[in-house]
Amino acid sequence: MTRPKPTAVVPASRFLPWTALLLSTLARAQSETIPDTPIHPIFITANPLGSYALVSPTSTLDGNALALRRADSLGETLNGLPGVSTTTYGPMVGRPIIRGMDGDRIRLLQNGVAAYDASSLSYDHAVPQDMMSVERVEIVRGPAALLYGGNAIGGVVSTIDNRIPREAIEGVSGEVDASYGGANDARAGAAQVEGGNGRFAFHVDAFDRETSNERIPGFAHSAAQRALDGPDLPQPYGSIPNSDGRWHGGAIGSSYTWADGYAGVSYNGYEANYGSVAEDDVRLRMHQDHIAAASEIRNLQGPFSQLKIDFAYTDYEHKEIDDGETGTTFRNHGYEARIEARHRKIGPLDGAIGLQLSQNTFSALGDEALVPTSQTTNAALFGLEEWNVTDALKLSIGARYEHVNIDPTSGGDEKFAGSPKRDFNAGSVSAGALFRLNPVWSLAGNVAYTERAPTYYELYSNGPHDATGQYLIGNPEAQKEKAISTDLSLRFASGPNKASAGVFYSRFRNYLTEFNTGRLVDDDDEPVAPGTGDALNEAVYRGVRAEFYGVELDGTWRVVDTGAQRLDVSFVADYTHARNVDTGEALPRISPLRATLALDYAYGPYGARTELIHAWAQHRVPENDLPTGSYTTLGVILTYKFRYGSTNWLAYVRGQNLTNQEVRYASSVVRDIAPEGGRSVMIGLRTAF
Structure with a gap:
């Protein structure tokens, strides 16, 4: 059995040989149910005080729930959670969007600190992280996230x-995971081994994923785009040309644990090679080295009862290779350190x-x-205070x-x-x-005032980016958002x-985002005629007054529970409206109204989930963008849990888009070509063993 961990249900995610082993193992399997042990979540990100009753809107994924949602990118894995959509640039590239906001307004963290990459700069840059190496994902929506920065x-x-x-380990345990299939014939697997003597602990993991071109139900280009393309x-x-790729990497880490804390270090490496769906002859080769150190000390004497320290250094590089020759090399290296100290109660x-x-430091x-x-x-500098006024009010x-x-x-x-x-000084406050x-x-309610400094690419961009088919122009005089x-x-x-039903509203002064100018230009930003080879869409970063508002619904209801059988009905829906206040024009890449209805059935070791997703058409788009149509997809997941000797097993089959719909996310910059x-x-x- 896998040792229990207080902060998460550890996903059994790692490498295993394929179908032959699956079939032979099932034939010998003991027909014994593996219970899911409920573990209360500890929201590391949402609240450094470790409260279970959180004021902020949050979501979490771990254990089997995470394993059965895993996709080829972080964004696609989380897509469909309340308020969460994804950018896409082919099947392997997707960065989360929350409440219509993307790029530098969404903070991506690994164990509470940054791992630098180039994913916020451009939509074709993948997040260098494989979901099979992750045991838990936490999402904080809205103003309560300001403790992690204006961005x-x-x-x-x-x-x-x-x-x-983070906790003492005695003995050796391991986890493995393997999968095959999907619309891109993904072959994925990973392995993890952990061990320790009660004081010193170690961790080793590795993962590998390889995919073919993504199969699609019709033309890669939308009907509206084909009309513009010409005959x-x-x-x-x-299928989508040049949408294949390969990812692999691994990590090693160690820590010393004691009754009131831990201290340790780790290293992980990541390699990727994937195609750009906007340019048939452009490949992206990515490499990241990430070194982390962390420590937590509890039950301290004096004014502070707990101290937590996190540090990470990242060295990231990716090359965009055009027809076999390196065109541009992107590099980003740097560190982030974070210290949190929990004080003893000051009055209430x-x-x-x-x-x-x-x-x-970033360079292109x-x-x-x-x-x-x-x-x-x-x-x-940041701080958070809570006051339990009564048993009913916090x-x-x-x-x-x-x-x-x-x-x-x-x-x-x-x-x-x-x-x-x-130089910018930015202050934020929330209640x-x-x-x-x-x-x-x-x-629950939250209100916040937030300031965000513009990033280097919003300020200084001035050049072609063939992988996205754009010529980007920044604004060096941009002010704080x-x-x-x-x-x-x-x-x-x-x-x-x-169940939860929520509404949100945000009003921005100087909201910075890309706007297509409608001009086609060459690599020198000179106008060219439509149909010209290598023509680029000119886009500028511009600050406007903007507002976002919307609704998020989420609920699960158990309709059958006989002990042996269980049936849950769940429903998720969200809607975001975003517009330029001055002109009334819609902001780009906003998901439409979406709704998901799901049935979860369990009978002993058997499980089944049926999921129906409907997204409405998105006609509210900027002047130079094309609308997206509606779609309805059906998904089914079948699972079987069993024990074999001293090991726990989960076998699953997952069918997606069984209605074979043409699905184009309104949040994707390449929705009309991929x-x-x-x-x-x-x-x-x-x-797990």
């Missing part, structure tokens, strides 16, 4: 692993204060020198002040000569309340029955 104004997504063991352009049908207040320091060298080499330095307040310095260097490129150094109306109903945000939710929880996959079936096997 968390939309929310925080934190992936958590056990590469630095002479070849039209791919049945329970809280924590912290310090966060970071510095990273070569034919597509999109931005100058830029060093960004950030120093921040109040919280958080604040953060940060200084951001961005220092560009032209590197001899004339178009970046004179790029000004920029929230949780009121229990009775033992099962509660009301400022927003007032609020959300309110009504929650219900009674045993297995849970739809989502068609009908697919995947088989998988997990085990």
